[in-house]
Amino acid sequence: DGGITQSPKYLFRKEGQNVTLSCEQNLNHDAMYWYRQDPGQGLRLIYYSQIVNDFQKGDIAEGYSVSREKKESFPLTVTSAQKNPTAFYLCASSIRGTGPLARVWPQHFGDGTRLSIL
């Protein structure tokens, strides 16, 4: 079945450590996204990528980094510079509509990774 896989489901980080969250999709989507969800808040965009080897900062990129070396994969690194990393992280992908396909395409989400600080 096509879908988005995020791993691990739960992740623990010690103070001062970097940690990488995995996101893999087999939907053949060009665009991928990382969101953060905190209690009582909506999803906030961290980074997004419209195509391989290209990505842009979202609204809350500080303390995070990403790479997009393959179409299927968009890992997110939470660095030690992120002061409040405890949150639920969601990865999504969508068709990137251009030309005659230019429209808003719904994003498909993985089941998330919950990151906690030890």
Next chain:
Amino acid sequence: DQQVKQNSPSLSVQEGRISILNCDYTNSMFDYFLWYKKYPAEGPTFLISISSIKDKNEDGRFTVFLNKSAKHLSLHIVPSQPGDSAVYFCAATHMEYGNKLVFGAGTILRVKS
């Protein structure tokens, strides 16, 4: 600055009745709106969307209404079922925003049997 607001944190409805979830937005550039449903420990699932050129879109039990002058949209679920109990997120974007979505904080819907 919250551009998309869902002012009701929760809603409780009897099975078989109508559920109405509301969403307000402030950015007049938004021209496309989506609703997502989320169960605990899972990612959001796309439910229904509407373009600003329409004022209504229907898909089975789900209907979304858009009032552009009031910058308000609503999701109607008729009839409500216990399996509809979830968190519902409203999201907005515009074509020049490159498919980036701005989400509301969500509304928890509980459908009682």
